[in-house]
Amino acid sequence: MKHMVNRYFKVWLAFFRNTLSRDMEYKTNFIFEIFIDFIYYGSLFFFFKVIFQFIDQLGDFNQDAVIIFLVTMYIADSLYVFLLGGNVFNINNNIKSGDLDFILLKPINSQFFISCRYVNTHTLISILILSVLLIKLTYSYHDNSFLIINYIFFIPSLIFGMFIFYSFEFIIASLSFWFRNFSYAGWLAGELIKYSRRPDSIYKKWFRNILFTIFPMAMICSVPSRILIFGVNIKLFFLQIFISILFLWITTLIWRRGLLRYESASS
Amino acid sequence: MYKYLSILRINWIQALEYRGNAYIGLFAIISGLFIEYQIWSLIFDSKNMATIVIEGSTDGYNFNQLIVFIFLSIIVGQLKSSWMTSSQMIVEIRQGLINKYLIRPISYFWYNFMMFIGVNSIYYIVYTLLLLLFIFIYPDMLFQNNFSIIGFFITLIISIYISYCIYFIMACFAFWFGEVRSIVVAYNLGMLMISGQYMPIRLFPKEVLNILQWTPIPYLVDFPVSIATGLVLITNSIDKIILSLFWCVVLTALSKIIYNFGIRQYEAYGQ
Amino acid sequence: MFIQVKNISKSFKIFKRKAGLKSAFKSFLKREYHLFHALKNINLNINEGEIIGILGENGAGKTTLIKLMVGLLHPNSGEISINGYNPWDRDHNFLQNISVVMGQKNQLWWDIPASESFLLNKHIYNLDDKAYDYTLNELVDYLDVRDKIDVQVRRLSLGERMKMEIIAALLHRPKIILLDEPTLGLDVISQSKIREFVKYYNIKHNTTFIITSHYTRDIQEMCERVFVLNKGNPIYDGNFNKLIKNINPKRRLIFEFIKSPNQKFIQNLSCKYHFTINNKVLTAILEESDLQALLNSLLKKYSASNISFEDLPVDDTMATFFKNPNQYIK
Numbered sequence: 061m062k063h064m065v066n067r068y069f070k071v072w073l074a075f076f077r078n079t080l081s082r083d084m085e086y087k088t089n090f091i092f093e094i095f096i097d098f099i100y101y102g103s104l105f106f107f108f109k110v111i112f113q114f115i116d117q118l119g120d121f122n123q124d125a126v127i128i129f130l131v132t133m134y135i136a137d138s139l140y141v142f143l144l145g146g147n148v149f150n151i152n153n154n155i156k157s158g159d160l161d162f163i164l165l166k167p168i169n170s171q172f173f174i175s176c177r178y179v180n181t182h183t184l185i186s187i188l189i190l191s192v193l194l195i196k197l198t199y200s201y202h203d204n205s206f207l208i209i210n211y212i213f214f215i216p217s218l219i220f221g222m223f224i225f226y227s228f229e230f231i232i233a234s235l236s237f238w239f240r241n242f243s244y245a246g247w248l249a250g251e252l253i254k255y256s257r258r259p260d261s262i263y264k265k266w267f268r269n270i271l272f273t274i275f276p277m278a279m280i281c282s283v284p285s286r287i288l289i290f291g292v293n294i295k296l297f298f299l300q301i302f303i304s305i306l307f308l309w310i311t312t313l314i315w316r317r318g319l320l321r322y323e324s325a326s327s
Numbered sequence: 328m329y330k331y332l333s334i335l336r337i338n339w340i341q342a343l344e345y346r347g348n349a350y351i352g353l354f355a356i357i358s359g360l361f362i363e364y365q366i367w368s369l370i371f372d373s374k375n376m377a378t379i380v381i382e383g384s385t386d387g388y389n390f391n392q393l394i395v396f397i398f399l400s401i402i403v404g405q406l407k408s409s410w411m412t413s414s415q416m417i418v419e420i421r422q423g424l425i426n427k428y429l430i431r432p433i434s435y436f437w438y439n440f441m442m443f444i445g446v447n448s449i450y451y452i453v454y455t456l457l458l459l460l461f462i463f464i465y466p467d468m469l470f471q472n473n474f475s476i477i478g479f480f481i482t483l484i485i486s487i488y489i490s491y492c493i494y495f496i497m498a499c500f501a502f503w504f505g506e507v508r509s510i511v512v513a514y515n516l517g518m519l520m521i522s523g524q525y526m527p528i529r530l531f532p533k534e535v536l537n538i539l540q541w542t543p544i545p546y547l548v549d550f551p552v553s554i555a556t557g558l559v560l561i562t563n564s565i566d567k568i569i570l571s572l573f574w575c576v577v578l579t580a581l582s583k584i585i586y587n588f589g590i591r592q593y594e595a596y597g598q
Numbered sequence: 599m600f601i602q603v604k605n606i607s608k609s610f611k612i613f614k615r616k617a618g619l620k621s622a623f624k625s626f627l628k629r630e631y632h633l634f635h636a637l638k639n640i641n642l643n644i645n646e647g648e649i650i651g652i653l654g655e656n657g658a659g660k661t662t663l664i665k666l667m668v669g670l671l672h673p674n675s676g677e678i679s680i681n682g683y684n685p686w687d688r689d690h691n692f693l694q695n696i697s698v699v700m701g702q703k704n705q706l707w708w709d710i711p712a713s714e715s716f717l718l719n720k721h722i723y724n725l726d727d728k729a730y731d732y733t734l735n736e737l738v739d740y741l742d743v744r745d746k747i748d749v750q751v752r753r754l755s756l757g758e759r760m761k762m763e764i765i766a767a768l769l770h771r772p773k774i775i776l777l778d779e780p781t782l783g784l785d786v787i788s789q790s791k792i793r794e795f796v797k798y799y800n801i802k803h804n805t806t807f808i809i810t811s812h813y814t815r816d817i818q819e820m821c822e823r824v825f826v827l828n829k830g831n832p833i834y835d836g837n838f839n840k841l842i843k844n845i846n847p848k849r850r851l852i853f854e855f856i857k858s859p860n861q862k863f864i865q866n867l868s869c870k871y872h873f874t875i876n877n878k879v880l881t882a883i884l885e886e887s888d889l890q891a892l893l894n895s896l897l898k899k900y901s902a903s904n905i906s907f908e909d910l911p912v913d914d915t916m917a918t919f920f921k922n923p924n925q926y927i928k
Contacts, residue, residue, distance in 0.1 A: 067724055074718040082709040085750075092509035099513045103520035110526055114379065115370045161670050162705040167693035168722050244348045251355045254362060262366050323672045323686060 071168065072176055079179040093182040101134050104257065119261020124201050125289045129259045131194045132218075132285035135187060140222045142183040147175050148229045149246040152236040155322065164319070171315045175230065198288050213292045217284040220304040225280045227307035228252065234311075237318035256280040272296075276303045331441050338445020349453040356401050356457070363397050363525060382529035382536065383558050392556070395468045396527055398461070399552045402454050403483065404524030407490035407547055412443045413498045413511050420501040425593070436495065436582060443491050471557050478561030482551040485571045489543050492578035499582070502589030523548040529558075543574040600806065601644035601667070601774070606676035608637040608662055636662040638830045640676070646773070649800050649807040651821035651838065653814065655920050658827040660810040664776050667808070668698055680774065694723060697772040699763050701779030706751045712762040713747040716769060723770035730769065737765045741795060757788030764795070777809045781816055793819040814912040818842075828923050842912060845919045845926045851889050853880040853896055854904040867895060883910070 083090050108130065112123050121129060151174060154160045163173050199206060232249045236242035256277035260268055271278035279300045286293065370376070371390050378387030388396065416439055419425045428435045462469055470476050497514060501507040519525060521544060528539060528549050539545055550567065553559035559567075611631045637659045644650055652660045665671040667678060669685030669692075678685055683692035706715040720730045738744050741761045746754060751762065760780065767775060777796070781789040797820060800807055811817055817824050817838055824841060826834040834841055855878040864875060871892045873882035882892055893905070919926055 067721065070721045071718070074714075074721050078707055078710055078714050078718060081714060082707065085709055086506065088504070089506040089509060092506055092513075096509055096513045096516065100516045103517055107520055107526055110530055110532070111366065111370070113530075113532070114376075115374060117373070118366075118369065158700075158703055159705075161665070161698075161700075162703070164670060164688065165668060165693060165696070165698055166722050167690040167724075239347065242347065244351045247348075247355065248351050251351070251358050254358070258362060258366070262362075262369050264365060264368075267365070320672075323670060 068172065075177055076179045080181045083181045090182050094185055097186050105130060118259055121259045121261050126259055128197050128201060128289055129285040131190055131197060133257055133281040135190045135194060136218055136221055136281050138183040138186045140225050141180045144175050144226045146178045146180045148233045151233045152242055152245060155236055171312060209292060210288050213297060214284050214287050217287055217297060217300060220300050221280040221284055223304040223308055224276055227311050230311045231314055234314045234318045237321045279303055331437060334438060334441040335445045338442055339448050346449065349449045352405060352450055353453060353457065359401050360398050364394055367393060396552060396556050399555055400523055400527060400548050403548050403551050404522060406450060406454060407486050408515060409443055409494055411446050412439060413494040414508060416498040417501040417507050436586065439495060440491055469555050472560055474561045475554055475557060479551055479555040482554055485575060486547050486551055488575055489546055489578060492582050495582045496585055499585045499589045502592050546571040546574060600646040600681060602679045603640055603642040604677045606637060606640040606666060606673045606678065608666060608671065608673050609633050609635045636830050640832050642825055644806060646806055647804040648823060649821050651817035651824045652810040653817050653824050654827035655812060659830045660827060661778060664778055664810055668696060668776060695773045697767040697775045699767045699777050699780060701782035706762055706766060708752045709750055711748045712751055715766055719766055719769050725770055733769055733771060737768055757784050760784060774806045779811055781813060796820050814916040818912050833923050842915055845915050848883050848885050848910060849889060850908040850910060851882045851893060852906045853902050854878055856901050856903045859900060863899060
């Protein structure tokens with residue numbers, strides 16, 4: 061087991077090195093990508109600033125809490141894009157170009173390979189800046205105190221949230237095995253993921269329950285940010301872990317079925 | 328003239344291949360509206376507001392009016408957007424494929440415009456049906472004033488044209504820089520917010536609104552939607568229409584100038 | 599039997615649509631399919647260490663057969679066994695021992711040096727440092743690309759890129775390697791180098807090579823045995839040279855006269871044999887026996903400054919064959 065983890069980690073490191081070396085070739089693009097991230101983050105921030113002209117509290121999130129939520133969301137987003145995001149919606153292209161064939165011929169888990177192949181190195185910078193910002197914000201939110209326990213639970217919660225994000229996008233992207241011209245998969249995923257990008261407290265109770273269970277969008281950013289804002293909620297934390305593992309397992313099922321279909325249809 | 332129509336026709340046929348896009352577009356409208364609905368009903372309920380202060384209305388807007396405004400904003404916002412045509416133009420410039428237009432008696436600007444319209448045509452049809460359905464269910468919410476239908480139609484066309492010119496200008500930078508695609512992505516992301524697609528610009532802080540008045544941005548989403556909802560009367564807005572047409576002229580001229588510079592650059596260096 | 603292909607058949611659904619706006623709308627509502635039979639009842643047994651060519655025109659089913667053999671496709675009927683494994687189970691032990699190089703597709707990363715892609719493969723195939731270094735050096739030296747492995751792949755010529763693809767495919771010392779159109783688009787020197795390499799490697803490591811090509815030259819130089827497909831049907835499995843002889847036992851004779859020949863003599867000869875004569879050079883394309891008889895007739899009366907026999911270009915021969923294969927296969 062340890063040997064396998066070691067091997068996959070070495071392969072991932074090779075992915076990282078290769079992508080970094082390629083990205084360094086295109087310096088302007090690297091900077092532009094960071095620029096795009098901040099435009100996107102800025103526009104969401106602006107959106108909530110306008111909202112807060114009319115209201116001081118969105119459910120149990122006040123303005124400062126909403127900002128912490130937003131920065132958590134940016135970090136979750138960047139982390140996802142760093143490790144997995146760039147690859148998931150390339151699945152459609154990989155199928156069309158025949159690249160998938162090469163991946164399937166390697167003695168390595170094909171889902172891992174196709175999901176981790178390209179690392180979005182520029183997000184490291186965003187993650188760094190945003191993490192520092194987040195620490196500052198939570199520090200002042202809790203009246204200038206460090207609640208270490210929050211950070212300890214926050215990090216795994218962020219990672220499990222990322223897995224849920226990944227599972228969702230991956231499931232949607234895998235639909236391209238069944239719908240050949242599924243170039244709009246990214247758009248569909250984007251619209252669904254939007255539900256995770258607003259504090260869960262804006263939604264009506266019945267919908268919130270859905271967002272914490274079968275359509276677990278609230279599990280992606282709300283749960284980790286709630287840990288930082290309101291402290292650890294053990295029940296919620298374990299629910300998040302359970303759902304994240306469940307959805308990851310579903311992705312493996314769908315991937316396998318998708319490959320079966322690919323093998324009977326490709327020419 | 329016929330050559331441009333035939334380009335349009337080919338793009339309609341291609342657009343039908345991408346019917347999935349239209350379904351997602353519809354879903355995006357309804358889903359997006361659902362989220363906005365949640366936010367605004369929370370705001371209205373918790374503050375016990377009956378109306379919200381909105382620029383241009385003396386009485387303010389009640390909840391239903393605001394939601395309808397946002398609904399139409401999302402639709403108009405999508406109609407003016409494009410991902411495909413600008414990406415394609417950038418690729419054509421970077422890979423030297425633009426040659427095939429240079430040797431034909433065809434204007435690249437108008438050719439691309441036909442592509443733009445053609446590719447989006449499926450949305451025009453589907454969203455029109457959606458609007459008609461809405462008007463059928465809620466006949467009193469839109470187009471209550473004289474000439475508002477034709478006013479909406481005219482301002483919508485202007486909005487699409489202005490939007491196209493902006494995309495064209497951005498894509499022209501591909502003559503000089505490699506990764507112009509990032510600029511287009513940044514523009515699309517930024518525009519989602521700043522053009523009023525999800526948050527009416529009339530709710531923005533006054534300082535921001537004042538700056539926007541100096542740009543063509545209010546004519547992209549806000550102007551057509553305001554006319555349709557009756558917030559602005561077309562008969563009182565002749566000056567605004569003239570101003571929007573002025574923007575059309577300016578942006579067209581700018582497009583052609585930048586394109587000519589770019590072509591000269593292109594021809595001098597190959598690609 | 600190392601590789602066993604038994605009664606394999608494969609069909610695909612092809613979506614059809616006519617041109618025009620009306621048909622576009624129709625397809626919006628309903629899609630029409632028809633079935634395309636890519637392979638019909640293929641049987642093939644390959645021993646370890648063989649170099650076998652799979653020959654056929656475009657659309658004959660070569661790539662489909664390769665994909666079935668490596669498990670990228672499921673057949674509609676039949677079985678395949680490779681070294682005891684069922685390819686589409688995609689057992690990692692099976693994958694560790696095969697390799698595929700596709701002429702038109704790159705698996706190397708475009709913007710970085712090939713050496714980086716090699717390192718990635720090293721980790722994927724779990725190769726230890728010593729074995730990796732040894733194999734890499736062996737391949738790089740034989741293919742003479744040492745000064746190119748640290749150059750970005752996009753900056754390499756097509757021939758160099760192909761060599762890098764082959765190196766990447768052989769780093770893990772697979773037992774079976776499938777080459778799909780390996781010399782497509784390459785210049786003559788690169789083509790020749792690749793062919794030599796395949797023969798050398800096969801002898802040195804007893805690796806089984808399965809090569810598809812529509813260049814008959816590839817098959818001729820590299821493979822003794824050839825498996826011919828025509829429109830999904832297997833039509834020949836055996837020695838390549840024998841096939842060529844069956845198809846067109848004609849060869850070319852070039853006879854250069856020292857003195858200009860007598861017109862009457864030439865006229866008489868032309869009644870019996872078909873040939874062309876230009877200045878003092880006579881060229882005839884005839885079956886072996888006729889060629890010998892013609893030569894004898896010529897030598898009885900005239901001396902030659904030069905006589906040569908040539909085989910006809912194999913490509914022409916194969917083109918003739920594919921026009922009507924049944925004519926040549928008994």
